[in-house]
Amino acid sequence: MEKHHIEIAEEKFAKKRDITVCTVVNSGVIYQGGFYSDCYLETYEGFATYCVEVDGWLNLFTPDGRFATSFKIDRALGVKGYKKALNRLMK
Numbered sequence: 001m002e003k004h005h006i007e008i009a010e011e012k013f014a015k016k017r018d019i020t021v022c023t024v025v026n027s028g029v030i031y032q033g034g035f036y037s038d039c040y041l042e043t044y045e046g047f048a049t050y051c052v053e054v055d056g057w058l059n060l061f062t063p064d065g066r067f068a069t070s071f072k073i074d075r076a077l078g079v080k081g082y083k084k085a086l087n088r089l090m091k
Helices: 005-014 039-044 075-090
Strands: 020-023 028-031 034-037 048-054 057-061 067-072
Touching: 005 048, 005 057, 005 067, 020 028, 028 048, 039 067
Parallel strands: none
Antiparallel strands: 020 048, 028 034, 048 057, 057 067
């Protein structure tokens, strides 16, 4: 039986493998040019957090190491969200 992408991400995180460190901005992270927002990260504004990509899914962890959420990486939506977040920051 194949493992779920979240389970694989949690295993990688536990072994400290394939982790990207991102900063929480506007309750989300910028990852490879895409902006991925999540309400679980809103209290961590400005903190570094962890991202693990598995099979086209971006899995976000809180700065204290708990799994927060995962997103299907969609480059078109990610770029649109990134530009929207960037415009908010520039105001």
